[in-house]
Amino acid sequence: MNVMERTNHNLRINADRLWASLLDMARIGGTAGGGSNRQALTEEDARGRLLFKQWCEASGCTVSVDKLGSMFARRDGLADLPPVLVGSHLDTQPTGGKFDGVLGVLAGLELIRTLNEAGLCTRRPIEIVNWTNEEGCRFAPAMLASAAFTGELSEQAVLDTRDAAGLRFGDELTRMGLDCSTPLGGRSIAAYVELHIEQGPILEAENLDVGFVTIGQGHRWYDILLNGFESHTGSTPMNHRRDALLGAAHLIEAVNVIGKNHAPEGVASVASMRVMPNSRNVIAGEVLLSIDVRHPVQARLDEMDRDVRAAYAACLKSAGLTGTIIDISNCPPVPFDSNVLDIIREEAGHLGLKGRDIVSGAGHDAFHLARIAPTAMIFTPCRDGISHNEAEDITQEWATNGANLLLRTVLRLANEI
Amino acid sequence: MNVMERTNHNLRINADRLWASLLDMARIGGTAGGGSNRQALTEEDARGRLLFKQWCEASGCTVSVDKLGSMFARRDGLADLPPVLVGSHLDTQPTGGKFDGVLGVLAGLELIRTLNEAGLCTRRPIEIVNWTNEEGCRFAPAMLASAAFTGELSEQAVLDTRDAAGLRFGDELTRMGLDCSTPLGGRSIAAYVELHIEQGPILEAENLDVGFVTIGQGHRWYDILLNGFESHTGSTPMNHRRDALLGAAHLIEAVNVIGKNHAPEGVASVASMRVMPNSRNVIAGEVLLSIDVRHPVQARLDEMDRDVRAAYAACLKSAGLTGTIIDISNCPPVPFDSNVLDIIREEAGHLGLKGRDIVSGAGHDAFHLARIAPTAMIFTPCRDGISHNEAEDITQEWATNGANLLLRTVLRLANEI
Numbered sequence: 001m002n003v004m005e006r007t008n009h010n011l012r013i014n015a016d017r018l019w020a021s022l023l024d025m026a027r028i029g030g031t032a033g034g035g036s037n038r039q040a041l042t043e044e045d046a047r048g049r050l051l052f053k054q055w056c057e058a059s060g061c062t063v064s065v066d067k068l069g070s071m072f073a074r075r076d077g078l079a080d081l082p083p084v085l086v087g088s089h090l091d092t093q094p095t096g097g098k099f100d101g102v103l104g105v106l107a108g109l110e111l112i113r114t115l116n117e118a119g120l121c122t123r124r125p126i127e128i129v130n131w132t133n134e135e136g137c138r139f140a141p142a143m144l145a146s147a148a149f150t151g152e153l154s155e156q157a158v159l160d161t162r163d164a165a166g167l168r169f170g171d172e173l174t175r176m177g178l179d180c181s182t183p184l185g186g187r188s189i190a191a192y193v194e195l196h197i198e199q200g201p202i203l204e205a206e207n208l209d210v211g212f213v214t215i216g217q218g219h220r221w222y223d224i225l226l227n228g229f230e231s232h233t234g235s236t237p238m239n240h241r242r243d244a245l246l247g248a249a250h251l252i253e254a255v256n257v258i259g260k261n262h263a264p265e266g267v268a269s270v271a272s273m274r275v276m277p278n279s280r281n282v283i284a285g286e287v288l289l290s291i292d293v294r295h296p297v298q299a300r301l302d303e304m305d306r307d308v309r310a311a312y313a314a315c316l317k318s319a320g321l322t323g324t325i326i327d328i329s330n331c332p333p334v335p336f337d338s339n340v341l342d343i344i345r346e347e348a349g350h351l352g353l354k355g356r357d358i359v360s361g362a363g364h365d366a367f368h369l370a371r372i373a374p375t376a377m378i379f380t381p382c383r384d385g386i387s388h389n390e391a392e393d394i395t396q397e398w399a400t401n402g403a404n405l406l407l408r409t410v411l412r413l414a415n416e417i
Numbered sequence: 418m419n420v421m422e423r424t425n426h427n428l429r430i431n432a433d434r435l436w437a438s439l440l441d442m443a444r445i446g447g448t449a450g451g452g453s454n455r456q457a458l459t460e461e462d463a464r465g466r467l468l469f470k471q472w473c474e475a476s477g478c479t480v481s482v483d484k485l486g487s488m489f490a491r492r493d494g495l496a497d498l499p500p501v502l503v504g505s506h507l508d509t510q511p512t513g514g515k516f517d518g519v520l521g522v523l524a525g526l527e528l529i530r531t532l533n534e535a536g537l538c539t540r541r542p543i544e545i546v547n548w549t550n551e552e553g554c555r556f557a558p559a560m561l562a563s564a565a566f567t568g569e570l571s572e573q574a575v576l577d578t579r580d581a582a583g584l585r586f587g588d589e590l591t592r593m594g595l596d597c598s599t600p601l602g603g604r605s606i607a608a609y610v611e612l613h614i615e616q617g618p619i620l621e622a623e624n625l626d627v628g629f630v631t632i633g634q635g636h637r638w639y640d641i642l643l644n645g646f647e648s649h650t651g652s653t654p655m656n657h658r659r660d661a662l663l664g665a666a667h668l669i670e671a672v673n674v675i676g677k678n679h680a681p682e683g684v685a686s687v688a689s690m691r692v693m694p695n696s697r698n699v700i701a702g703e704v705l706l707s708i709d710v711r712h713p714v715q716a717r718l719d720e721m722d723r724d725v726r727a728a729y730a731a732c733l734k735s736a737g738l739t740g741t742i743i744d745i746s747n748c749p750p751v752p753f754d755s756n757v758l759d760i761i762r763e764e765a766g767h768l769g770l771k772g773r774d775i776v777s778g779a780g781h782d783a784f785h786l787a788r789i790a791p792t793a794m795i796f797t798p799c800r801d802g803i804s805h806n807e808a809e810d811i812t813q814e815w816a817t818n819g820a821n822l823l824l825r826t827v828l829r830l831a832n833e834i
Binding site: 275 | 615616617618619622634636638646647648649650651652653654655656657660662663665666667669670673676677680681683684685686687688689690691692695696697698699700701707709711777778779780801802803804805806
């Protein structure tokens, strides 16, 4: 242990090697628009996993795959203790970017390569995880495999999940030819740290190097069905109308006000909508829209829920509609571990990185892991907040800073707790 | 002529025969929801046309078909004068009703059957027309064949129009096997009268029997493209957003206010919208929506146009968007013939029918005919204003009243002008 303590203050990851690995991975399923398409359990995902496995094994790790395909690359520690787990996911959206998820996995690989080069051992084992189907774009909901790892979903339920084409998760996993023999979860994790791009604009706008993710935002999702009356746009006087799209407009405005009333921590959005019959000259008889409200504080999230229900009732009344409000998802805020966060903040200070506490607006596998292990996340900035988009971009410096902070955090966790 | 004048005050159509013919025609392309699907130049349209031709020939008419498939069933008059033309269309929307268009054509047939039974001749010939492709749902725009009949479109342009599957109007017309040898238009029409369901709620709401259509409303159609910025709903603070759907909501509200400011004659609607990427947790980066404003007075329509452009500019500013406004259609109001309208109003009085002047919000073949002949329309009530819908409905009494008014109007026109 003395060896570690004398050397690790100067230890840094190899920035060019990390960057080259990120770009190598991005070429698998690379899109014309400069992004990646490696949806879960596709041919491209299989090729990405194979490359990751080869890299990990070349770095001396033992790679095991659990019953749901999540991959664990283990570097043994000096003691046979529960490991420090780092990682994220290699799957992407259909028109995804190069860094969402991938940075967290490959920064994990890079820190092991760095330890290998330095000839350093840690007290606890270190494992890098690549969670299956984080994105949820192929198999809904998102973060299926980590939810099952922590016992929130059953293994069988996940295996039986089907994609839009009717293909079964379990069959598609088998088709990938992995040896998925490791039992799902059921073991002790000393700590879990996930490095991820912010997917929002705050760190870049404030010219910061890193974010210390204190809380995974709670959210409530709703589907709203508004029913009016289809009629001819030309022959229906304004006062005879029951226009579902006008009601939708009232509701969009109201949801925006709810978001502003709960800013800066809270957000509220209407982002998807289906209009029926969606014809230029037929007043909309039906609109289905989604509402997404988020807040890091449960009491405020509850207030937003009451506001949404009131806005829904008001829009029915003002536009003369009937409707249905459906609860789609209700996730409480997830506070991350204060001890792990203290270590992250301290190490950022040692590295001279400017950072701030930040809330994760997006969902991550870390939200599930927080149920079973001391967990925290590190954010890096992300150009213009763009993510889930081929144009997603980060600088090499941002990646390097994040990976160095992950390295130093993991060394502390693997040696000191 | 004396025979006519002594008898026609008591002449009435056969209500049950008209109703039975309406229901017989509705069975061709009849849908499970109780409507009809006889889109232009389909197999079902061909079967509807054949039945109409058989009925007309059985009633002693000579049926000719012009180069674009519009059918003319002629009952000769005592004098070789330009005919009085009545009719509408037998084609329907994909999920159309039983009466839109069909009532006008079959009420024309019924009045000829009635004259035949009474042994009455008219001074001018009477022709019943079935215009090809009034609906425009298969071949856009609507009312192609009547536009070409009056010289607004060229015959070749219509023949070369293609449907969504790429099939050519001319080829589909040939495939129907009609003898389309009659030259298009180019002949004198003494008057054109089109009986049609209102497709709006006014007559029913005011408990009236008929509407005297004084003006075909002018309209302006626009497509509006709003461009914001796609970003994550969870991680994008409210004050960092450029939300195209929020801008769309502002515009929908503003268009509704424009309609109310120009009520009761004016109407303004947003009825169709496409949201991109239309994902629950990605703020809309792009919205395409349509605006439809209508007014019977050109100066007011011009005001509405200015209001729409101002509302568009305001929504870009308030939501931080860029955008494009595209003019899709700009049709001035079409005033109908005051002499023909006077005759219709008088004959409604003789029949004891309660009516009112009304504006046609929907487009009709009569809008084109008004360019070349004294033209007017008669509206019947329509249950709840529902049209372009399998649930479209009228009472037998409404159909009977409309057909009797058409009969008496045509007798006046065919004998007196």
